[in-house]
Amino acid sequence: MKVFTIIAATLTPSLASADWETNMPIGVTPTSEIAYDIHMLIFYITVVIGILVFGAMLYSIIYHRKSIGAKPAQFYESTKVEIIWTVIPFIILVGMAIPATKALILMEDTRDAEITLKVTGYQWMWQYEYLEDDVSFFSKIDDESNKARQLNSGIDVYQVKNYLRNVDNFVVLPTNTKIRVLLTANDVIHAWWVPELGGKKDAIPGYVNELWVDIKKPGIYRGQCAELCGKDHGFMPIVVKAVPKTEYHKWVSIQQNNKVAGNK
Amino acid sequence: MSTDIEKLDDHHHIPSGIMRWITTTNHKDIGTLYLWFSLIMFFIGGAMALVIRAELFQPGLQLVVPGFFNQMTTLHALVMIFGAIMPAFVGLANWQLPLMIGAPDMALPRLNNWSFWILPFAFTMMLSTLFFESGGPAAGWTLYPPLSLQGGDSMPFVILSIHLFGLSSILGAINIIATILNMRAPGMNLMKMPIFVWTWLITAFLLLAAMPVLAGAVTMLLTDRFFGTSFFTASGGGDPVMFQHIFWFFGHPEVYILILPAFGIVSTIIPTFSRKKLFGYDSMVYATVSIALLSFIVWAHHMFTVGMPLAGEIFFMFTTMLIAVPTGVKVFNWVATMWKGSMTFETPMLFAIAFIVLFTIGGFSGLMLAMVPADFQYHDTYFVVAHFHYVLVPGSLFGIIAAVYYWLPKWTGKMYDETLGKIHFWLTTIFVNLTFFPMHFVGLAGMPRRIPDYAIQFADFNAIASIGAFGFGLSQLLFLYILLKTLKKDVTAKDKVWEGAEGLEWTLPSPPPYHSFEKPPRVE
Numbered sequence: 001m002k003v004f005t006i007i008a009a010t011l012t013p014s015l016a017s018a019d020w021e022t023n024m025p026i027g028v029t030p031t032s033e034i035a036y037d038i039h040m041l042i043f044y045i046t047v048v049i050g051i052l053v054f055g056a057m058l059y060s061i062i063y064h065r066k067s068i069g070a071k072p073a074q075f076y077e078s079t080k081v082e083i084i085w086t087v088i089p090f091i092i093l094v095g096m097a098i099p100a101t102k103a104l105i106l107m108e109d110t111r112d113a114e115i116t117l118k119v120t121g122y123q124w125m126w127q128y129e130y131l132e133d134d135v136s137f138f139s140k141i142d143d144e145s146n147k148a149r150q151l152n153s154g155i156d157v158y159q160v161k162n163y164l165r166n167v168d169n170f171v172v173l174p175t176n177t178k179i180r181v182l183l184t185a186n187d188v189i190h191a192w193w194v195p196e197l198g199g200k201k202d203a204i205p206g207y208v209n210e211l212w213v214d215i216k217k218p219g220i221y222r223g224q225c226a227e228l229c230g231k232d233h234g235f236m237p238i239v240v241k242a243v244p245k246t247e248y249h250k251w252v253s254i255q256q257n258n259k260v261a262g263n264k
Numbered sequence: 265m266s267t268d269i270e271k272l273d274d275h276h277h278i279p280s281g282i283m284r285w286i287t288t289t290n291h292k293d294i295g296t297l298y299l300w301f302s303l304i305m306f307f308i309g310g311a312m313a314l315v316i317r318a319e320l321f322q323p324g325l326q327l328v329v330p331g332f333f334n335q336m337t338t339l340h341a342l343v344m345i346f347g348a349i350m351p352a353f354v355g356l357a358n359w360q361l362p363l364m365i366g367a368p369d370m371a372l373p374r375l376n377n378w379s380f381w382i383l384p385f386a387f388t389m390m391l392s393t394l395f396f397e398s399g400g401p402a403a404g405w406t407l408y409p410p411l412s413l414q415g416g417d418s419m420p421f422v423i424l425s426i427h428l429f430g431l432s433s434i435l436g437a438i439n440i441i442a443t444i445l446n447m448r449a450p451g452m453n454l455m456k457m458p459i460f461v462w463t464w465l466i467t468a469f470l471l472l473a474a475m476p477v478l479a480g481a482v483t484m485l486l487t488d489r490f491f492g493t494s495f496f497t498a499s500g501g502g503d504p505v506m507f508q509h510i511f512w513f514f515g516h517p518e519v520y521i522l523i524l525p526a527f528g529i530v531s532t533i534i535p536t537f538s539r540k541k542l543f544g545y546d547s548m549v550y551a552t553v554s555i556a557l558l559s560f561i562v563w564a565h566h567m568f569t570v571g572m573p574l575a576g577e578i579f580f581m582f583t584t585m586l587i588a589v590p591t592g593v594k595v596f597n598w599v600a601t602m603w604k605g606s607m608t609f610e611t612p613m614l615f616a617i618a619f620i621v622l623f624t625i626g627g628f629s630g631l632m633l634a635m636v637p638a639d640f641q642y643h644d645t646y647f648v649v650a651h652f653h654y655v656l657v658p659g660s661l662f663g664i665i666a667a668v669y670y671w672l673p674k675w676t677g678k679m680y681d682e683t684l685g686k687i688h689f690w691l692t693t694i695f696v697n698l699t700f701f702p703m704h705f706v707g708l709a710g711m712p713r714r715i716p717d718y719a720i721q722f723a724d725f726n727a728i729a730s731i732g733a734f735g736f737g738l739s740q741l742l743f744l745y746i747l748l749k750t751l752k753k754d755v756t757a758k759d760k761v762w763e764g765a766e767g768l769e770w771t772l773p774s775p776p777p778y779h780s781f782e783k784p785p786r787v788e
Contacts, residue, residue, distance in 0.1 A: 019709075019720075019721035019722075019723075019724070020705075020724060020725075021705070021708075021709040021721065022704075022705040022708065022709070023705075023708050023709070024638075024641055024708040024709075025709075025710070031637075031640075032641075034637055035637050035638050035640060035641045036641075038635050038637045038638045039632065039635070039638040039641065042631060042632050042635055042638065043632065046628035046631060046632065049628070050624070050625070050628060053595060053596070053599060053624065054621060054624075056599050056603070057599050057602060057617070057620065057621070060599065060602045060603050060604075060605070060607070061602070061607065061617070064538075064602065064603065064604055064605050064606065064607055065606070065607045065608070065609075066539070066606040066607060066608045067608070070604070070605070070606045070607070071606055072538065072539040072540040072604070072605050072606040073540065073603075073604035073605070074540075075543075075604075076540065076541040076542065076543050076544070076545070076601075077543065077544050077545070077546070077547075078544075081544075081600070082544055082547045082593070085592065085593060085596045086589060086592075086593055089588060089589050089592045090589055093585045093586070093588060093589070096585070096635070097581070097582060097585060100581065100635045100636065100637055100638075101578055101581070103637040104574065104577060104578065104581070104636050104637050105574065107637055107640070108574045108577070148324065149324065149325060149717055150325065151325045151326075151327075151328070151329050152325070152326065153324070153325075155324075157323045157324040157720060158323075158720055162719070163323065163719055163720050164323075164717060164718065164719045165719045183571075187410065188410045188411040188414065189408060189410070189411065189504060191569060191643075191644060193712070195641060195709075195710040198640065198641070199569070199637070199639075199640020199641050199643075200569055200640060200641070200643060200644070201569050201571060201640075202569050202570050202571060204498075204504055204505060204570065204571070205410060205497075205498040205499070205504060206498025206499070206502075206503065206504065207498070207504075207505065207570075207571060209570075209571035210571070222719075223710065224712060224715075225712070226643070226644045226645070226712040227569075227644055228334070228403065228404045228408070228411065228713075228714045229411060230334075230402075230411060230414065231329075231330040231331040231334060231402070232330060233330075233334075233714060233715060234330060234712075234714075234715030234716050234717050234718070235330075235717075
């Protein structure tokens with residue numbers, strides 16, 4: 001990793017903002033935590049299998065080479081061994097399938113939500129509608145990022161705050177509340193994804209998909225469209241601002257009074 | 265070979281110059297054509313990959329506009345899958361199948377000629393769309409509607425070229441099945457066939473089953489766009505997700521079309537250089553058949569996020585996990601073949617060993633992707649890009665390169681430069697990992713695929729991946745140099761080039777005569 005750092009340091013303009021994040025975020029919702037747990041479980045299982053298989057290969061490469069006088073053995077089949085290495089992986093798979101299925105059932109259970117947020121994808125912005133509270137607004141990439149991202153804009157993107165991950169109107173959501181997110185689209189397929197809130201779902205014209213979030217920690221969480229939706233697919237950020245319930249209700253009443261979405 | 269037969273040989277009139285290649289019905293000539301075509305396409309698709317990586321070297325847009333970037337990702341995939349990997353395997357099949365089963369040629373030589381000569385036209389048409397005012401296809405190689413229906417003038421051209429190379433693949437598959445089932449040397453029953461022949465037989469059936477499905481899907485796109493149907497447009501009562509189901513019903517068998525012949529190659533090379541018979545030949549055959557059958561019931565794992573019912577998600581998760589079993593059997597059998605062998609490490613063996621290790625890493629990430637709860641995070645990120653490049657580049661492509669090094673001395677009678685071959689191997693292997701390994705990290709950290717620009721927290725690993733990609737691309741020029749250098753050499757290779765090699769092809773002289781096995785050999 002050190003070598004990489006040196007190579008990168010000499011070749012990238014600024015390492016000050018370096019972020020060597022290598023893993024999935026644990027996130028702030030039950031679903032993101034489940035996804036992380038399943039991810040780590042299967043990761044460790046594959047690491048153990050990898051060590052065993054590659055270890056056997058490496059041993060063989062070192063000790064069974066012609067140059068040190070190894071003579072080829074004459075075995076070339078064994079039904080017993082074949083059965084063993086068919087059955088053992090199968091058992092491991094069953095072991096993985098059980099927690100994964102449990103997690104999946106939980107993730108897909110959108111019942112008993114307190115708030116419904118309807119998200120509609122457009123080329124290239126999002127519309128958010130709070131169905132119970134009659135609040136609705138559009139949200140698209142902020143002007144600063146949008147100027148900087150033009151071809152040869154001459155703007156140093158490292159100087160842009162939250163480059164490509166900032167929007168004009170934040171989605172404000174209450175913490176510790178089960179929120180059902182309905183997803184659809186008006187033109188092509190998009191996908192709504194904020195990694196720290198858990199998985200993504202596609203927003204498809206003619207379909208209403210759903211997922212749920214229950215944000216445990218106030219904060220600002222950033223994501224972006226995750227399904228190719230045309231030329232500005234890379235410029236469709238999502239910003240969720242999670243606030244305590246009382247603050248959320250205040251925000252809602254301001255929105256209802258203004259009927260405008262200047263929520264920043 | 266008796267003089268009579270050699271005289272008979274002379275009766276065949278072989279035109280010289282370009283007409284020899286245009287009119288040829290000889291499996292060796294057609295195999296050569298396929299392989300050169302595939303190499304050209306590999307460099308074209310590679311150049312597109314380098315445009316992508318150059319743009320992604322730094323955050324911000326420096327080189328191309330987003331629309332053109334999308335054309336590059338789309339065409340890179342189409343060119344590499346249908347223009348480089350598949351024709352390379354068909355080229356290897358053309359050269360090797362008749363030599364390995366003791367047949368004089370393919371069963372349907374004229375069809376064989378046609379299968380090949382469709383390809384240059386198909387790809388010329390597809391690539392010409394880049395020069396259209398509205399540009400080439402930009403909706404991704406998966407052509408998902410409604411986005412693909414928004415495309416410019418390129419769309420009907422791309423669809424017609426997909427039809428053409430689909431046709432070429434189907435004809436090729438028919439020819440391969442006919443050859444393998446009818447033209448084996450006396451005594452070579454199915455369970456005595458070389459494993460490469462087996463994997464190609466199964467691949468050919470997959471092609472026959474899958475390619476027409478793709479043809480149907482793209483034809484429906486075409487009529488949606490031009491003839492007012494609404495198969496896939498929601499506003500007309502159609503269903504955009506149905507396209508994805510149909511596409512991936514083709515797409516998943518296609519994934520195995522791209523890897524099974526490489527399994528066959530590795531299963532041929534590992535025993536040769538371990539000087540030991542392939543461990544568990546029967547179980548290798550059964551594992552290949554199971555993988556092929558399973559490939560038809562796992563397609564929706566490419567689309568876990570479209571909002572399928574829970575039961576559907578669970579079904580496709582289980583079937584996908586199940587594929588790990590026969591795939592695991594293959595890897596274990598390869599390791600068992602190496603175990604207590606007497607190994608040497610010539611270039612084909614190095615590529616084959618790297619194949620096992622790196623393909624297995626791609627298999628591991630594949631298993632992770634099968635876990636639906638985690639896939640909701642992985643889906644459509646660079647983690648997926650890392651996964652499928654690990655199985656396609658150090659997987660399929662390493663298999664092809666290994667096969668070329670392995671059989672080139674047989675085909676040409678000329679030995680490649682072993683030192684250069686080893687340098688090519690090490691450069692390729694180091695750079696391939698430098699390119700694709702960091703993609704796991706940015707994907708997990710939240711970078712979606714198919715974006716021309718990214719938030720700055722992804723900058724460093726992207727810079728490394730770009731350096732790796734250029735290193736990988738340049739290393740392949742060394743491969744081209746090695747090939748050209750070999751072709752200039754004198755014929756010196758032995759008939760049995762490799763000490764541990766087994767099979768009928770090694771009983772022929774190097775290079776084999778233009779028409780080999782006119783009299784079928786007997787297999788004991």
